[in-house]
Amino acid sequence: MIRINCPFCGERDHSEFTYGGDASIEYPALDASIEEWHEAVFLRENIRGMQSETWHHVNGCRSWLIIERDTMTHEIKSIRPAHEGYASALASSSSSSNDAVGEQDQ
């Protein structure tokens, strides 16, 4: 079982999540060419080793996450929300909530 530390929900079994795909893909504009769309939709680097990928916390907070994970060992290096707005909101709220926890501990 891969354990995924969801930035919003904490560490959970991977069975709460679904694997999305290669997070390095940049989807082209809607009016881009067939060639550009073909590349984004059909072609994959298919890395063996550390890759950046999307996961969806489908049975949790429903966040899409970007996870750096080794596809050979399943080891996870980093996890962040895919949405930059969520990420920055999280960063600002976690710094304040850490303070709160610190006070409680005292």
Add this chain to the structure above:
Amino acid sequence: MTRYSAWSVFKNGLSGHKNWGRAWRDPEPKTEYDVVIVGAGLHGLATAYYLAKNHGVKNIAVVEKGWLGGGNAGRNTTIVRSNYMMPGNRDFYEHSLELWENLSHDLNYNVMFSQRSHISLLHTPAARDGAARRYNTMRLTGTDAEIWDLDTLKREVPHLNYNSARFPIMGAAVQRRAGSARHDAVAWGYARGADQHGVDIIQNCEVTGVTREGGKVTSLETSRGTIKAGKVGFAVAGNSSRLWSMAGLGKLPIETHKLQAFVSEPLKPLLDQVVVFGVGGAHFYISQSDKGGMVFGGDLDWYKSYAQRGNLPIVQDVAECATSIMPCLGRVRLLRHWSGVMDMSMDGAPFICKTPVDNLYLNAGWNYGGFKASPASGWHFADLIANDRAGRKIEHFNLQRFERGVNIDERGAGPDPKLHG
């Protein structure tokens, strides 16, 4: 080289089996071959065999990073069927089934192909009609296909859950000529057959580099030295993308996923057919090996992986499916579970095709279906390599089909590799 037969077994038995020769040689790599196939799995070995046998190519090597047949060849659930309906798939898989039917005789190696019937359970009128489209297409293109009602199914397969199933069974779609085979024997049979035709099978020989000059591959760097090659064929399943990028060719429409397989303790005969169950998001297939183990499997682990080991959620899921359709399996014990890495393509269909490099050919993208396909895959890949043009039965198995919009997606699942199980 000894021809295998009851007579040879008898004769050798009398002499204490001291006189059996090697099933295949263990040659040192030569410096140059006319054709080098990378990957001594079923597809690579079959390709070498048919290149030599059908096309008279003399100087062939199959290079393998581990031991021949050590990948998915020996990790699958051994189902052989041809119940495909899309134009481009139908004829190919039918040809494969035809090759299977005489494979033991052709290879002089008992691959134990047991045409014991492949039974897809049906649970709703809509599913029955969907299956009817597929099985009608099969019948109209000359293969056997049947839809069974519940009474027939109960008579033929008595121990399924006909009483309390979450998804009540209403009948089945059946291909009688389909069945299962002994997976290792297929690899060994092709290896021995290829070897007898002079093919060098070079094990423990990992390709570490692909040298290209002037739009052609000139040689392969391997862990056992440089091997020059007139033509090169890749048949490395889940590792296709790695070789592809080694050859400087960028990306493939393939993602590598892992699929688990399961075997129970051996039991006296309990199930005489291959049974497949798929409804409500569940996916499960089971048969009983000749040794008595129940051999079964289900979905992918659902995340990309090159690791040949599975995780528990799918183990549970498969166990749920097993007992849901065959409640007597509750007390049957799981003996082993393992996993293989699958070259999942964007439409569930494979590639047997030319590449942007003139003398390089690709055989990949087998998803769940590589075992059954291996004879035809080898046959047509050999034909492609020998004649440098794709035959009609593999005309859609190329890398251009996505850009052209050709759809041979048997499931209609769309461009998400993990959905093509």
Add this chain to the structure above:
Amino acid sequence: MTGKRLPDGGRIDRTKTLRFQWDGQALTGHPGDSLASALMANGEQIFGRSFKYHRPRGIMSAGVEESGAMITVGEGARRDPNVKATTQELYNGLVATGQNAWPNVRYDMGEVNSLFGRFLVAGFYYKTFMGIPPLEWGKGTGIWMQYEKLIRKAAGMGTASREADPDHYEHSHDFCDVLVVGSGPAGLSAAITAAQAGLDVLLVEQDHELGGDLLNQSENSDGKREGLISAAEAAGVRIMTRTTAFGLYDYGVAGLLERVTDHLAKPDEHQPRQRFWTVRAQYTILATGALERQYAFGNNDRPSVMTAAAANAYLHRYGVLAGRKIVIATNNDSVYEVAADLSNAGASVSLLDARASVAGSLMESTGSAGVAIRTNSAALKTKGMRVATGLEIASASGNGWQASGSESCDLVLVSGGWSPVVNLISHRGVRPVWNAEQACFLGPQTNEPISMAGSAAGVWNTDDCETSGLVAGVDAIKALGKTTKETQSAPQIGGWETPIKPLYEVQVPGRKLKSIVDPQHDVTAEDIRLAHREGFVSVEHLKRYTTLGMSTDGGKMGNIIGLALMAEALGKEIPEVGTTTFRPPYTPVAIGALRGQSVDEHFRPLRRTPMHNWNMAHGATMQMAGLWHRPWYFARKGEGITEAYIRETETARKTVALCDVTSLGKIAIQGPDATTFLNRIYTNPFAKLGVGKARYGIMLRDDGFVMDDGTTWRLSENNYFMTTTTAHAGKVMVFLEELLQTRWQDLKVHVTSVSEQWAGSAVAGPQSRDVLAACVEDPAVMTNEAFPFMGVREVTLKGGIPCRIARISFSGEMAYEVYVPSDYAPAMMDLLWAAAEPLDGCLYGLEALGALRIEKGHVTGAELDGRVTIDDAGLGKMASPKKSFIGSALRQRPEMMKENRPQLVGIKPVDRSEKFNAGAILCKTDMVSGLGEGWITAVTHSPATGHWIGLGFIAGGHEAWQGKTAIAADPVRKGNVEVEIVSPHMFDPSGERMHG
């Protein structure tokens, strides 16, 4: 082997007697007995038959590595085949039977196979059974399949019950800081150390008692065992017995199997039989012990040949002396104490040690117990046809062996060395490492938080094991950031006074011996050499060709011997040959346990709508739709499905009919950019949809094929309500979230699934407006002017029920979809039905829904199968040329724009009285073969036209088929029907009725 119960000793409760049956005989034993010890105490010797040659099999061990005494326990639906007698606890009333033998395991006709043994060598079946013997004439698979029938009958071991398993199982979850597997001195000590540092420790033990090998030692060790256990309890270690850690998975996750009732005569019916645990541990300590192995010699598989450790366990744990006259053959120190103990217990014991010399102290202590010791000696061949009556002995001669007399005996004990249990660490995808000094595989270092301890780490002495456990505990403490004062260092691997002499097979020149490597599968030493001759030299080839290690003991007994023999044949060292990868589970696990509670209706839990009971109370018959149950039809008295759906369809066209549509996906789409968002995901324009209006929309996948369709309602400026199909509700939701969170982060839109929050009913038919007018608090909102076609209104139903209504039609009639918060669903249905019933209205289900939509040519999942373009579905005009949307690029790929693609059409039988089927293939009349020109997706008897009609796809669409008929070919069911190809809009093509 003529085992007998000693008058005292052992961990059994002699004050109580348990009665059990073995092959119909009534026997007795005591609480604390295993089935094997009880059988042995009763003097039984033959318990099974081997897989291939049907050679008799006795007890070979006292644990999970058992490869001989495989029996069937229980009867009827609770029959369990292939149970290892050595691990089955005895209970009152246990019924055990022999298996894989006829008429019984003692006299088995199958033994005739042994006569042909010289032909039935490894892999012989790959060389024959293909055709007619002797030269394999013939073609095809027919002859093989005749052989196969016989082979299947002969193969297999026990017979599984055909009945549904009546027991229930549980799946549970747990977390801990440290998981310790094994409760021998190392495991207990590791657990105590870690728990004393404040860590949450879970200790699991497969046996029913804690102590591991301490249980098999003489009574002197009881104090140590009890001391360790009380210390563990005092330190707060959580202890689970009868629990096997069967697999180690990623991230410190272990699979455990807890046997809750398998040892009970009359289990509490509320107890699960077994419990499968998923445990997530921060650190894992594997103190899984080591298993004694044999070496190969002639007839080493005879009943009454077992490991020395087994005899020791039967003596000390069960108070059973396994033989009266015992020969022990060893190559290491571990048997000396055993020999002395057996001798002291009254057996006559002699000891053959393959080594040239042994430490004087051992010789002395064991010799003084009356054991005759011979060095440079080994077992050569067991004498006796069924059970051992003696042992031929070999003595060392140069680098080999020579025959050197024999000794009569009734029990042969063998120790060929010890194999640490490295199975679990091997599950992590790492290869065990060969230790030549100790002649065993050890677990490698991994970069995961896992330690090996005790004999599992190659540490042989009890005290050293305890230290080894302590050190592993310290490792865990440090890894988890806690502190400890313990400073001991790990003990040396090994611990024997005289090194082991690696020995895997004893043979002498000129003797043909049947030396078994894998007793269950009859893999012989000759089989290994044959595999070598034939080139099956890699471990994986060897294993697969000979079936070595594929038996139910998982190769615990034979793997290393096989590997060593292959190494010898190759002239290589064992590590050069490699090691097989152990796969989970460590010991076999019931499939029922793995599925836990997810059985019957709990498997893929059934989804019911909030008006399910209301529907049932009103006569619904349900049909599965994915995970849902939806009303299929509402039969009235005397009606079958056909009469019912035709009446329902007619009623919807004539008066009014109600249908539960709650299972449709419902998504709230809100925010300032909601309109922009919708305009990108739907193919048709949404930019100018007015507030209070609904629109039908199509979504494509990225690849340009149709993904889903549905309606979206604009409730207010920035607030939309989307419906999806039932089948794709989840998929659409996930896709919308992905778009907003990954690709289009600039859009200010929230999507929320509200499928569970709203329950809906379709109200369809010419009098639908009258029904709704009677149900809403303000009937004025329902007039045609106030509430036009495609209008949306948020109103209140009588009784103050908040409600959303859209005037949309799937049936082609004037119709509405009405949604209320889910809790109000029955109330809404009561209201609607009270208004509809007096108008001769009815309830309708999926079958009538299908009939109505087929008449209209409306598509569903049957048509939109993931391979259909928007043009194929006849909806090309809904793909806006003025904007870009998801899929707009790739839908224009050349093959997808071709003119002659199969397109949606209507289908009518030429002979209007004929019926035809969905799933039929549409062919040209002069060529009813091949892939055909198209296919039929749906059919119904159409009340509006009075005959069967269908929808389907055919090359070129209906224009291309004007004036031509086609054949609907359905060879798997009905045969051929000649059909006309028409426009899919077969009823009210101009749509007057719904605007009405």
